[in-house]
Amino acid sequence: MLPLLAVADTAPDWFTFFLQQCINGLTYGALIALIALGYTMVYGIIGLINFAHGDLFMLGTFLALTLISAFGLDTPDASSGAIAVGLLAIFPIAAVFCGALNLAVDRIVYKPLRRAPKLAPLVSAIGVSFIFQNIGLLWKGPADLSVPSLVPRTDFFSDPTLEFTVKDLFLTLTVLPIMFGLTLLVKYTRLGKSMRAVSQNPTAAQLMGIHVERVIGNTFAMGGALAGFASVIYALYINTVGFQIGYINGLYAFTAAVLGGIGNIPGAVLGGLVIGLVRSLGAAYVGARWATAIIFGILIVILIFRPSGLLGERTREKV
Amino acid sequence: MKPSWTKFLPRWEVLAFLAIALFPAFCALVRSVFPVQSTWGNLFGSKLTDLLIYAILALGLNVAVGYTGLLQLGIAAFFGIGVYITGILTVNSYPFQVGFFVSLLSATLGAALFGLILGAPTLRLRGDYLAIVTLGFGEVVKVTLRNLEEITKGTKGLNPIPPPHLPDWLAVVAGWFGFSNKWDLDYRLFFYLSLFILAIVVLLLKNLEHSKLGRSWVAIREDELAASCMGVNVPRAKLAAFAVSAGLAGLAGCLYATKLTNTADPNAYDFNRSIIMLCCIILGGLASIRGTLLGVFLLLGFEYIVSPQIDSWIQDSGILDSAVQWAKSVSPDSNQLANAFARLLTFSNWKFMIFGLALVLMMRFRPEGLLPSSRIQQELRH
Numbered sequence: 001m002l003p004l005l006a007v008a009d010t011a012p013d014w015f016t017f018f019l020q021q022c023i024n025g026l027t028y029g030a031l032i033a034l035i036a037l038g039y040t041m042v043y044g045i046i047g048l049i050n051f052a053h054g055d056l057f058m059l060g061t062f063l064a065l066t067l068i069s070a071f072g073l074d075t076p077d078a079s080s081g082a083i084a085v086g087l088l089a090i091f092p093i094a095a096v097f098c099g100a101l102n103l104a105v106d107r108i109v110y111k112p113l114r115r116a117p118k119l120a121p122l123v124s125a126i127g128v129s130f131i132f133q134n135i136g137l138l139w140k141g142p143a144d145l146s147v148p149s150l151v152p153r154t155d156f157f158s159d160p161t162l163e164f165t166v167k168d169l170f171l172t173l174t175v176l177p178i179m180f181g182l183t184l185l186v187k188y189t190r191l192g193k194s195m196r197a198v199s200q201n202p203t204a205a206q207l208m209g210i211h212v213e214r215v216i217g218n219t220f221a222m223g224g225a226l227a228g229f230a231s232v233i234y235a236l237y238i239n240t241v242g243f244q245i246g247y248i249n250g251l252y253a254f255t256a257a258v259l260g261g262i263g264n265i266p267g268a269v270l271g272g273l274v275i276g277l278v279r280s281l282g283a284a285y286v287g288a289r290w291a292t293a294i295i296f297g298i299l300i301v302i303l304i305f306r307p308s309g310l311l312g313e314r315t316r317e318k319v
Numbered sequence: 320m321k322p323s324w325t326k327f328l329p330r331w332e333v334l335a336f337l338a339i340a341l342f343p344a345f346c347a348l349v350r351s352v353f354p355v356q357s358t359w360g361n362l363f364g365s366k367l368t369d370l371l372i373y374a375i376l377a378l379g380l381n382v383a384v385g386y387t388g389l390l391q392l393g394i395a396a397f398f399g400i401g402v403y404i405t406g407i408l409t410v411n412s413y414p415f416q417v418g419f420f421v422s423l424l425s426a427t428l429g430a431a432l433f434g435l436i437l438g439a440p441t442l443r444l445r446g447d448y449l450a451i452v453t454l455g456f457g458e459v460v461k462v463t464l465r466n467l468e469e470i471t472k473g474t475k476g477l478n479p480i481p482p483p484h485l486p487d488w489l490a491v492v493a494g495w496f497g498f499s500n501k502w503d504l505d506y507r508l509f510f511y512l513s514l515f516i517l518a519i520v521v522l523l524l525k526n527l528e529h530s531k532l533g534r535s536w537v538a539i540r541e542d543e544l545a546a547s548c549m550g551v552n553v554p555r556a557k558l559a560a561f562a563v564s565a566g567l568a569g570l571a572g573c574l575y576a577t578k579l580t581n582t583a584d585p586n587a588y589d590f591n592r593s594i595i596m597l598c599c600i601i602l603g604g605l606a607s608i609r610g611t612l613l614g615v616f617l618l619l620g621f622e623y624i625v626s627p628q629i630d631s632w633i634q635d636s637g638i639l640d641s642a643v644q645w646a647k648s649v650s651p652d653s654n655q656l657a658n659a660f661a662r663l664l665t666f667s668n669w670k671f672m673i674f675g676l677a678l679v680l681m682m683r684f685r686p687e688g689l690l691p692s693s694r695i696q697q698e699l700r701h
Contacts, residue, residue, distance in 0.1 A: 049447055109679055117699055118446065119390070120682045123601055126594060127678030134672035141662055247590070251458070258451050293462035296455035303452050304440045 016162045021284045022277065027168045029276020030175040031237065034230035035253035036260070036268040037182065038102075038223030044199040044263035045219045047118065048110065051125040053102075054250015055132035056224060060098045060231025061241040062140055064090055065147055068235075074148040083150050087236070095228035102224025103217055111213070129246075136243035144242040147235045171237050178229060179269055182222075186265055195219060199263065248292075252279070255299050261312020270310060332609060340514060342367060343507045364506045366623050371513040372574045374615045375520055377599045378608065379567025382524070384597065385606035385695075386533065387560040388540030390450040392593050393437075393457030397565040399464055399588030400433050401426040401572025406477035406582035407470070419483035423573045430569020431562040438561030442554050445543075457593055464585035471585065478581040483512065509578050516574065520567060521608055527563075528608075536560055537606070537694065595619070598678060604688025606695050613690050618677075622670060629666040639664045 011019070035057055042050045068074055071086045078086075105128055113121045151170050155163045186192035197205040198215045206212050234249070235241055256275045260267025275295055282294040302310070346360030376398055383391040408415045408422040417425070441452050464471050471477065482502030485493065490500050493508070502508050527533045535556040538546035547553045576582050595618070603614025633639055642664055646657040662668055681688070687696045 043447075049450070109683075112683055116682070116686060119601075120686045120699075122390075123598075124679050124682045126598070127675040127682070130671040130675030130678070132675075134669065134675065137668055137671070138662055141658065251454075251590075254451065255455070258448070262447070287466075289466050290462065293459045293466075296458045299455045300452050300459070303444060303448055307444050307448055 013161060017284070020162050021280045023162075023164055023168065025277035025280030026273055027171050027237075027276070028280065029256075029273040030171060031230055031234060031272075032249070032252050032256050032275050033269045033272025034175055034178065034226055034233070035249060036256040036272045037179075037265065038227045039254050040257040040260070040262055040265060040268040041195075041219050041223045043257065044265075045195060045216055046110070046114070046121075048121045048125065049254070050223075051122070051250070052105065052128035052132055053223070053227060054248075054253065055129045055136070055246035056098055056102055057227040057231050057234070057249060057253075058136050058241070058243060058246030059101070059132055059139075060094050060228045061147075061235045061245065062136055062243075063094050063097050064232045064235040065140075065145060065241060067093060068148065068150070073150060087150065087232075091229060091232050094232045095225040098228030098231065099221040099223075099225035102227070103221040106217060106220040111216075133243055133246065136246070140243060142243065144240050147239045147241060149239055151236050167237060171233055174229070174233055178226065182226070183265060191215070191218060252295065255295060259299060259302060259309055261309030264309070264311050267309055267311035274310075336518070339367070339371075340511075343510060361506050363624065364510055368506060368510045368513050368578060369575075369623060370616060370619055371510070371517050372571050372578065373596070373599075373619050374612055375513075375517055375574070376568050376571035377596050377611045377615045378520055378524060379564045379571065380593075380596050381600045381606065381608070381611045382536075382567065383560050383564035385600060385611070385692075386528070386536040386540065387557065389557065389560060390446065391453045391561075391564065392450050392590065392597070393453035393455075393460070394564070394568050394596055395588040395590070395592035396457040396460035397430045397434060397568035398572040398575070398592070399460060399585060400565075401430045401569030402576040402582050402588070403464060403471060403477070403572075404429045404569065405573040405576045406480060409480050409577075410477045411479075412477070416481075418481070419573075419577055422577075423570065426573035427566045427570040430572065431566030433569075434561040434563075434565025435558055437565075438558045442557055454590060454593075457588075457590055461585055461589050464588070471582070474584045474586070476582040476584060480577050480580045480582070482508075482580070483577065503580070509574075513574055513578075516570070520570070521612075524608055532556060532559055540606075541698065595622075595674075598674060601688060602677065602681060604691035604695065607688070607690055607692035610688050610690035610692070614688070617689075618674070621673075626667045626670055633664060633666060 035053065038053050038056075039050060042048055042053070067090045068086070071089070072078060073083050073086045109124050109128055110121050113124060151167045153165045153167055155165050156169070157163055186195060194205065194210045194215050195218070197208065197210055198212050202212050205215075234245075252275055253272070256271035257268045258271070259274060260269070260271030278295055278298055279291045283291040286294060306312075343360075343364060346364065349360065376394065379397075380391060380394045383389045383394075404426040405422045407413055408417045408425055409419070410416075437453065437456050441449055444452060465473055485500060493500070498508060499505050500508075535546065535551040535553075538549065538551050539553055539556055543553060599614035599618045600611045601614070602618055603612065604610025639661065642660045643657045646660045647654075650656050687699045691699075
């Protein structure tokens with residue numbers, strides 16, 4: 001960090017501006033990556049694009065907002081210690097809520113459709129997405145809501161053109177361990193091993209004594225929990241939530257998952273960071289209103305030239 | 320065996336068509352018998368016209384998703400392209416002003432061209448990847464339409480789009496039936512125009528279903544590899560599906576814009592519209608024309624006609640007001656409870672819950688749709 005600080009204080013303006021956009025992009029990208037992991041894990045294991053995932057994330061932000069006011073963290077007399085303890089409690093609650101909800105949806109809606117043609121669970125997922133959005137609408141109403149700014153915005157840089165705030169650090173410090181832990185879990189634990197086995201070949205995994213349905217359930221619960229973490233971070237970092245945020249953030253996250261090669265966990269993280277960078281650099285150099293178009297334009301180009309994503313493996317078609 | 324007299328009855332599709340076609344006459348009859356306002360039925364007729372236009376859009380989507388099995392999530396983009404081609408070719412601020420019939424043709428062909436442009440590079444993508452590329456294309460088109468303000472006037476939209484100018488002889492014939500030539504006052508003109516175009520589209524698609532092209536679409540849907548082994552020119556058939564699908568969407572867009580006399584806000588042509596159209600054809604039955612029409616009338620009829628009606632009933636009955644009053648008496652210092660009641664008692668706030676449940680239950684218990692084509696039924700229930 002220190003050499004970066006030194007460089008930043010002497011660098012020309014255009015460079016600090018560029019650096020600033022990269023910081024913004026990478027932090028937002030890390031958030032997107034967290035949501036993208038939920039898409040990619042579910043896709044990897046049952047080949048379903050879980051359209052409801054973005055809206056699950058939205059419900060998580062609403063829960064975070066409700067809990068913040070229920071714990072009284074938004075009142076002016078809340079001490080910083082109380083805020084820290086409250087936030088520490090909100091994270092696991094939101095994660096459990098979203099994980100349990102995702103698991104319940106899988107058991108009730110998707111499980112009966114395991115042997116159905118692929119279109120059936122996809123359409124069901126669109127239906128669940130509608131239901132979640134409607135719950136959000138009835139819960140908090142159609143207007144955007146602001147989340148109190150609980151994490152301070154103290155800047156680490158002395159250079160006024162460049163900022164890396166406590167908020168950014170907070171986001172980085174939450175997202176990185178989660179991703180690192182997930183990678184270790186998938187790579188080294190028994191559960192991770194069985195997840196990989198089921199995603200390669202469910203029948204063979206079952207023959208080897210793996211309880212396939214339990215593994216799928218765990219995957220949904222873990223993906224949901226990640227969306228829950230992401231939702232609390234989003235609420236604290238972006239400070240504005242509404243019942244439609246699930247749509248665009250889910251779309252970005254899904255794009256990230258596809259970009260990295262859907263089903264591939266490091267790919268989702270890479271895709272999220274790329275999306276964040278593209279969005280922030282595009283907004284800065286081309287114009288904020290074109291950012292979405294640039295993201296999807298790049299997605300289309302990448303998929304046309306590399307149809308299985310950046311890190312995805314090519315599969316040969318079999319008869 | 321059916322009883323023999325049933326063969327003298329027209330098929331129920333024909334009956335449904337006649338019922339819709341005679342709707343304005345029915346309104347006129349009600350007006351002459353009961354003392355209702357002279358505008359009675361006009362609003363309803365205008366909404367029914369919207370449904371006819373959306374039916375064309377849904378039939379277009381059905382060509383890609385239903386017949387060919389290409390999961391297209393960006394159909395609204397082609398609808399929007401049709402709308403804007405119409406706008407640019409007809410409004411005063413542009414020098415073209417070619418009139419309705421030429422713009423109808425141009426919107427159809429122009430959207431079909433865009434369909435080819437999207438289709439050509441995506442031929443080798445399959446399933447989910449194709450879905451995400453079409454979705455992305457839809458978003459790019461929406462953002463582009465919104466941001467190219469020099470051309471599209473952004474969210475203000477291009478207006479006014481002039482109504483169709485009937486040829487003299489047709490205007491005379493229409494006059495015999497009591498139609499004035501004022502499109503903004505008499506909804507029946509647009510109603511019959513849309514019904515006529517819808518009928519032509521249905522007839523064309525019915526023929527296309529049994530043509531060489533239609534059969535190769537179904538072959539590709541069932542097994543692309545096998546189809547190509549049997550000599551089906553897969554790229555050409557897929558491109559044709561993209562083009563026909565987009566062209567029909569453009570046609571519907573032209574009708575929609577001309578009826579509205581405005582290109583409206585580009586945000587109206589977003590992913591949500593694509594998804595709702597997809598829901599319509601899945602609810603009704605993929606690859607089935609009857610099913611698509613039924614799906615549009617059920618789902619969009621519910622959205623545009625039934626749910627506003629129920630909202631106004633609840634409003635008129637005073638349930639909402641008394642609930643809000645009660646909430647205010649319980650907690651006078653906060654509006655939270657009153658707002659919650661107002662939200663929960665507005666029927667249209669439950670719309671997406673109902674759509675979502677319909678989709679989930681449909682996929683669980685009747686995945687082939689309400690009026691499926693027999694082949695899709697075979698494919699899904701083997």
